[in-house]
Amino acid sequence: MIFIHPLWVIVVDYVLGVVxxxxxxxxxxxxxxxxxxxxxxxxxxxxxxxxxxxFFKPVTPAFLVDPLVPLYVAWFFFMIRFYLMPWLLGYSVMGMLSFPLESDIAQFLYGMFR
Structure with missing residues (x-):
């Protein structure tokens, strides 16, 4: 996976994915x-x-119950990874399991259970 994308893309995606x-x-x-x-x-x-x-408090709706706020903020990170990153890289669609973090984890798991 590291040879498909530039290193900065992998690092940014891993950070956004971990968050x-x-x-x-x-x-x-x-x-x-x-x-x-x-x-x-x-x-x-x-x-x-x-x-x-x-940091996301100003854009978080007040009607959300507190346990759902982390999911709401996680949605922002998903949207950045799914829409903004491919757009910045010039791709129209990256496809399922195209996130480098999740792809590497999936490849590791597939290799373990073969």
Whole structure:
């Protein structure tokens, strides 16, 4: 995958992908635990995503319940990765599993279970 795209594309996509999946992880953990939980994974998700949620606060609708806010913000990162990145690279469509982060993970898993 690294030879298909320039290195900066891979790095930007990996950063955006990790942020997106961390926000999704926080929303998923919030189904089972409160945000002030002492569980170390929840503390990590809260500490890692609070600055991002504060940054997106001006564009976050007030009617959203708090547990859905990380999913709403993760949607922005998905849209950037799905629409803005291909447009900046000059592609019209990148296709399913075209995100470098998810493609590399899928290739690793396919290789493990062959």
């Amino acid at each position: 997106m999946w961390t926000l999704i992880g926080r929303a998923a953990m919030n189904l089972f635990l409160r945000e002030d939980s002492e569980f170390f994974f929840m503390r990590f998700f809260v500490r890692a995503t609070d600055p991002i949620l504060r």
